[in-house]
Amino acid sequence: MTSKHTGWPAEIAIDFGTANVRMIHRDGGVIFDEPSLCCLAGLRDRPRFVAAGAPVYAMTDRTPAGMRVRRPLRRGVLQDIEAATHLLRYAASQAIKRRSFRSPRVMIGLPADVTQAERNAMLTAAQDAGLNPVCFVPEPLAAAIGANLEIEAPQGTIIVDCGAGTTEVALLSLGGVCLTRSLRGGGAELDAAIIDYLHVGHKLLVGRGTAERIKYAIGEASSRGGAADPVDVKGRSLVSGLPTAIRIAPIEFAEVIERHAQHIVDLILEVLAQTPPELSKDLLGQGILLTGGGAATPALREKIEAGTGLSVTIANDSSLCVARGLFSLLQGGDPAN
């Protein structure tokens, strides 16, 4: 069936994020969901593919000389076409193992405010990986469809897609994006802020994976009402140079998390200030929907509610909203119709 959003039918769709890449098949749903990582070895001008996706997660920050873990996207933007091509080729080969399709028509989600250069870079990576032809879909639209929002209605809806490298706020109505603002930063920047805090405040050096786990632990503790439970943190002491473990009360990270959430609140306020009055009025009833993996960031919902006066809902399985929306678009429509 032809998708009304793309004009032609696609067999597979890709949600290529800063942290995770998901490949979705028209008949099989999400058939690949792994970290956006690629490991290459050897000469810089002629690198050899070692691994991509999930196996590379454990290699991060642990590679020997001559081997490098590369992240194709940074802050939501494709910055390493070579690594992206390897990762897409690997993802497609894993998917093809389970499905039989050749040179599939592909739909790729991109930030709504993507530049032509960024779009061209993604097109090159996909084509070099043997994925052709390619069409693009705005990610906030896919996220809204995946969250079962009635996007076709003549009614304003605000969606905030909280990814690892981008945070996008989009005002949607009548099946399209009316207004969008994005922050080239997301959950990965919060991880970096946690690393900085431990560095300066505790003279402890930790890696990105540890910082991300601290973030999850704080969120879990506060969701089960145990916000005071200390979090175990392991790393290298900057004073002794030795492996070190310390226990930290989550409250210590409150300021770091607050600063991160305030950037998102400011972005939403920017969109609200430019929203036409009829759509603005709709938001009093509709509220704001959070999607993306970062939607569960501790205290984010409360901070947005306090800053905007609007109700905030976190979508179910928020990190999979874009993938679910792309799946729906592959089938030529959206669940709202």
Ligand SMILES: Nc1ncnc2c1ncn2[C@@H]1O[C@H](COP(=O)(O)OP(=O)(O)OP(=O)(O)O)[C@@H](O)[C@H]1O
């Ligand atoms: N429970 C949680 N609490 C806080 N953050 C979370 C949680 N689960 C996932 N995240 C964060 O969500 C981010 C990944 O979300 P997602 O998969 O939507 O991003 P992405 O699509 O890869 O990135 P982008 O769209 O920005 O390029 C990571 O930064 C991760 O740490």
